Amino acid sequence: MRAEVLSVGTELLLGDIVNTNAARIGQALASIGIDCYMHTTVGDNEERIADAMAASLGRADALIVTGGLGPTQDDVTREAIARVTGRTLIRQADLEEQLRARFAEFGRPMPEVNARQADVPEGASIIEQDWGTAPGLIVQHAGGVIYAVPGVPAEMEDMLTRAVLPDLLRRAGEPTQIVSRIIRVAGVSESAIAEKVHDVWETLGGETTMAFLAGGGEVRVRLTAKAPDAAHAHELVAAAETSVRAALEAAVVGVDDETLEAVVGSLLLARGWTLGCAESLTGGSLGSRISSTPGASEYFRGSIVSYATDVKEDLLGVPGWVLEEHGPVSEPVARAMASGARARLKADVAVALTGVAGPSEQGRPVGTVVIAVAGPLGEVAREVRLPGDRNTIRTLAVSGGLNLVRLYLLEAT
Amino acid sequence: MRAEVLSVGTELLLGDIVNTNAARIGQALASIGIDCYMHTTVGDNEERIADAMAASLGRADALIVTGGLGPTQDDVTREAIARVTGRTLIRQADLEEQLRARFAEFGRPMPEVNARQADVPEGASIIEQDWGTAPGLIVQHAGGVIYAVPGVPAEMEDMLTRAVLPDLLRRAGEPTQIVSRIIRVAGVSESAIAEKVHDVWETLGGETTMAFLAGGGEVRVRLTAKAPDAAHAHELVAAAETSVRAALEAAVVGVDDETLEAVVGSLLLARGWTLGCAESLTGGSLGSRISSTPGASEYFRGSIVSYATDVKEDLLGVPGWVLEEHGPVSEPVARAMASGARARLKADVAVALTGVAGPSEQGRPVGTVVIAVAGPLGEVAREVRLPGDRNTIRTLAVSGGLNLVRLYLLEAT
Numbered sequence: 001m002r003a004e005v006l007s008v009g010t011e012l013l014l015g016d017i018v019n020t021n022a023a024r025i026g027q028a029l030a031s032i033g034i035d036c037y038m039h040t041t042v043g044d045n046e047e048r049i050a051d052a053m054a055a056s057l058g059r060a061d062a063l064i065v066t067g068g069l070g071p072t073q074d075d076v077t078r079e080a081i082a083r084v085t086g087r088t089l090i091r092q093a094d095l096e097e098q099l100r101a102r103f104a105e106f107g108r109p110m111p112e113v114n115a116r117q118a119d120v121p122e123g124a125s126i127i128e129q130d131w132g133t134a135p136g137l138i139v140q141h142a143g144g145v146i147y148a149v150p151g152v153p154a155e156m157e158d159m160l161t162r163a164v165l166p167d168l169l170r171r172a173g174e175p176t177q178i179v180s181r182i183i184r185v186a187g188v189s190e191s192a193i194a195e196k197v198h199d200v201w202e203t204l205g206g207e208t209t210m211a212f213l214a215g216g217g218e219v220r221v222r223l224t225a226k227a228p229d230a231a232h233a234h235e236l237v238a239a240a241e242t243s244v245r246a247a248l249e250a251a252v253v254g255v256d257d258e259t260l261e262a263v264v265g266s267l268l269l270a271r272g273w274t275l276g277c278a279e280s281l282t283g284g285s286l287g288s289r290i291s292s293t294p295g296a297s298e299y300f301r302g303s304i305v306s307y308a309t310d311v312k313e314d315l316l317g318v319p320g321w322v323l324e325e326h327g328p329v330s331e332p333v334a335r336a337m338a339s340g341a342r343a344r345l346k347a348d349v350a351v352a353l354t355g356v357a358g359p360s361e362q363g364r365p366v367g368t369v370v371i372a373v374a375g376p377l378g379e380v381a382r383e384v385r386l387p388g389d390r391n392t393i394r395t396l397a398v399s400g401g402l403n404l405v406r407l408y409l410l411e412a413t
Numbered sequence: 414m415r416a417e418v419l420s421v422g423t424e425l426l427l428g429d430i431v432n433t434n435a436a437r438i439g440q441a442l443a444s445i446g447i448d449c450y451m452h453t454t455v456g457d458n459e460e461r462i463a464d465a466m467a468a469s470l471g472r473a474d475a476l477i478v479t480g481g482l483g484p485t486q487d488d489v490t491r492e493a494i495a496r497v498t499g500r501t502l503i504r505q506a507d508l509e510e511q512l513r514a515r516f517a518e519f520g521r522p523m524p525e526v527n528a529r530q531a532d533v534p535e536g537a538s539i540i541e542q543d544w545g546t547a548p549g550l551i552v553q554h555a556g557g558v559i560y561a562v563p564g565v566p567a568e569m570e571d572m573l574t575r576a577v578l579p580d581l582l583r584r585a586g587e588p589t590q591i592v593s594r595i596i597r598v599a600g601v602s603e604s605a606i607a608e609k610v611h612d613v614w615e616t617l618g619g620e621t622t623m624a625f626l627a628g629g630g631e632v633r634v635r636l637t638a639k640a641p642d643a644a645h646a647h648e649l650v651a652a653a654e655t656s657v658r659a660a661l662e663a664a665v666v667g668v669d670d671e672t673l674e675a676v677v678g679s680l681l682l683a684r685g686w687t688l689g690c691a692e693s694l695t696g697g698s699l700g701s702r703i704s705s706t707p708g709a710s711e712y713f714r715g716s717i718v719s720y721a722t723d724v725k726e727d728l729l730g731v732p733g734w735v736l737e738e739h740g741p742v743s744e745p746v747a748r749a750m751a752s753g754a755r756a757r758l759k760a761d762v763a764v765a766l767t768g769v770a771g772p773s774e775q776g777r778p779v780g781t782v783v784i785a786v787a788g789p790l791g792e793v794a795r796e797v798r799l800p801g802d803r804n805t806i807r808t809l810a811v812s813g814g815l816n817l818v819r820l821y822l823l824e825a826t
Contacts, residue, residue, distance in 0.1 A: 010624055011624065011626050011635070012435075012436070012439070012452070013439050013449055013450070013451075013452060014439050014440065014443045014593070014635075014637075015435075015436035015437055015438070015439035015440030015441075015443070016436075016440075016595075016626065016633075016635065017436070017626070018431055018432070018433050018436045019431070019432055019435065019436065019452075020431050022425075022428075022432065022454070023425070023428035023429075023430070023431045023432065024428055025428070026425070026426050026427050026428030027427065027428030027429075028428075030427045030428070036426055037426070037455065037456060037458070037461055038426075038453065038454065038455055038461070038465070039425070039426065039432075039453070039454035040451065040452070040453050040454075041435070041451065041452035041453075042450065042451055043450060044624065045450070048450055048451070052451070055468070070603065070625075070627075071603070071604045071607070072603065072604065072607045072625055073607070073614070074624055074625070105798075106798055106800070107798070108602075111602075111604040111605055111607070111608050112608075113604055113607055113608065114604050152627075152628065154801065154802060154804075154805060211429060213429065222429075274721075277697075277718075279697070279700075282701065282704075283697075283700045283701045283703065283704025283705070283709070283713070283716070284690075284692070284696075284697025284698060284699065284700030284701040284704070284716050284718060285697060285698075285701040286697065287692075287696045287697030287718045287720070288695065288696045288697040288698040288701050288807075289696075290696065291694075291695075291696025291697070291718075291720055292696070292803075292804065292807070294771070294772050294803060296696070296720070297720060297721070300696070300720050300721075301720060301721045301724060302717070302718040302719050302720040302721055302724045302728070303696070303697050303716075303718035303720075304715070304717060304718070304728070305690075305697060305700045305704075305715040305716035305717070305718065306715050307700070307704055307709070307710060307713050307714060307715040307716075308710070308713075308714045308715055308758075310759075311714060311715045311758060311759075314757070314759070315715070315717070315728070315757065315758070344727070344728065345721075345724060345728070346723075346724075346727070358707075359707050390705075390707060391705065394701075394705075
């Protein structure tokens with residue numbers, strides 16, 4: 001079984017957006033053991049989309065197409081599929097009714113152009129759309145299959161996992177089983193991790209591989225094992241995980257979707273504690289990330305974003321003389337922000353971030369960040385110097401804050 | 414003159430890394446007016462690279478290949494070029510000497526495998542490497558040209574701007590000039606915009622095109638004009654922009670890098686006003702986005718993230734009976750949050766967001782969001798129903814909040 005990926009969109013060719021869909025589909029195909037030897041990108045042009053489809057189907061058994069399913073005149077993936085498979089497009093009355101109902105739900109009349117999204121190549125199956133408006137398509141042709149899904153990443157992801165991958169597996173029969181696990185590590189650099197796990201690397205057999213991916217203040221160590229049966233692949237990954245955990249100890253945050261914010265949430269729930277924040281340079285990003293986890297309302301109280309210095313006094317109770325004497329980016333101010341947030345938000349634990357995101361220095365060099373945590377075990381504070389541009393510094397500061405809370409909570413067992 | 418982009422690397426097919434090179438080269442080609450109708454990605458396999466090269470050269474006059482020029486056995490772009498052009502690889506003694514000297518500079522002996530990087534297809538030109546180790550190649554073949562540059566983004570970028578683009582322009586003679594502009598629109602759906610600009614679309618000549626890209630609560634309308642000279646292309650885009658602005662009126666946020674948050678910042682600065690926020694479901698994302706603009710400290714006071722309901726009472730002064738009577742996701746509560754934030758943060762204008770991000774309903778259906786703005790002109794509030802998952806709803810709520818502030822500020826001229 002061989003698959004290819006075709007991305008449709010002039011904005012991809014012009015470089016207005018980066019093609020994350022192709023990468024994501026590549027990962028997904030690899031994870032279920034289906035070979036993919038080529039990704040192609042073409043613009044919103046019916047003839048070129050159809051040509052690319054025909055070429056892909058000449059090389060592969062399955063083609064996953066993203067994009068070009070929208071309602072506007074430049075969305076022509078439906079027409080290209082009809083052309084390459086020699087079918088006619090038929091407007092589906094029930095589908096059109098569904099589209100109108102979806103708009104009615106949001107209290108808006110459906111623009112007539114949207115009715116194009118109910119056009120389906122004769123004999124194709126529909127992948128129902130859960131919350132957007134463009135349905136996906138499954139079209140068999142000449143021994144192969146074309147899947148068409150929307151280009152919006154969240155809608156693509158939904159249809160990929162819900163409909164495309166299961167259908168591919170069904171067609172592929174019994175593929176080689178691939179099991180993969182991501183070990184999330186924080187507070188240690190990629191090269192330090194590579195050194196610490198060097199011995200583990202040496203002992204891995206050819207069936208298990210290890211790869212590193214650094215970004216956003218954490219390093220993800222990806223373990224992948226291949227075996228004829230899933231149970232054996234799982235065993236191989238589990239054995240490698242045990243060795244990596246032994247080598248990295250408390251720097252290991254969790255595996256797979258156990259993000260820093262999710263792990264902090266679990267540790268809080270286990271202790272029955274709540275969390276509050278005080279933020280300056282991050283402007284709310286710390287609270288945003290903590291509350292991105294569903295169910296965060298069980299432990300997250302809120303955040304006081306004191307972007308202006310006098311707000312640190314008014315809303316967090318940082319004494320004016322401390323701000324005066326040490327400056328807003330200092331350990332005493334970070335500690336006062338944390339204990340102020342803890343009191344005002346009535347939280348068991350509070351974490352504070354203050355620093356200089358740039359581009360201009362503010363008394364301290366760009367990248368200087370002070371993190372403080374206050375809670376039942378007392379206070380801790382840490383000053384760091386973070387690299388990168390404004391956006392990177394803010395992202396790394398948030399990860400640093402979350403990691404210090406995590407380590408604080410681990411102490412409180 | 415038509416060019417294509419071929420990206421080489423199994424890690425791209427597996428989705429271990431996202432193909433930013435293709436986007437960057439796409440931007441660069443558009444900026445010098447060279448058409449690019451296809452991007453292709455293949456793995457580290459000599460035969461498949463050669464096949465993809467042959468196919469591209471059959472469609473286009475120029476092919477830019479990235480990746481596969483490294484020293485290890487899996488780097489086979491050189492071999493694939495030799496195969497597809499029917500040339501032999503010849504090890505260049507002077508190039509090998511240069512490589513050894515580069516290693517000596519860093520006090521290391523050159524691993525013998527690196528000598529492969531001195532292999533050059535007979536008759537090819539070299540693109541000298543400034544600070545890596547893999548030289549680039551320019552190979553003429555059958556009326557076309559192949560450029561091979563490294564896959565490391567910084568090395569690719571260096572060779573692209575220093576050698577590839579100038580060489581392409583030279584071959585193209587006097588190229589067509591392309592000018593493109595993005596018009597950012599908020600508060601209106603993609604299909605409603607398409608309807609409103611339908612007449613504009615009809616009047617555009619063949620030299621100007623229009624494309625839509627929706628995401629994150631805004632729609633970007635891209636206008637692209639082609640003309641023999643840049644001045645004419647600029648005129649065409651300016652004329653199309655005027656028509657689009659006339660059709661969309663206040664829904665137009667700005668052009669190019671004028672994001673919602675940047676435009677809100679400019680409007681605040683023009684009026685000498687400051688901004689504060691009160692957030693619930695967004696957890697800090699609104700403050701985060703406002704403060705992502707450099708220089709935001711001139712107008713951004715901060716945000717009170719009242720994730721827990723009682724924090725709305727304690728820190729924003731929302732009366733308990735209002736919360737009781739109307740529930741936390743309601744217009745009266747959003748209004749009280751906005752005026753509370755305005756007073757407590759000492760801001761001229763404040764914007765409040767309350768709503769249900771899901772996955773569970775909280776008295777109101779998932780996606781219900783109420784936005785309120787309070788300021789010198791009085792209060793406005795708006796209830797909306799947003800589609801999508803938790804993350805999408807939060808993102809759309811932030812854009813909705815920023816857009817209501819923008820419209821409020823536009824009234825205050």
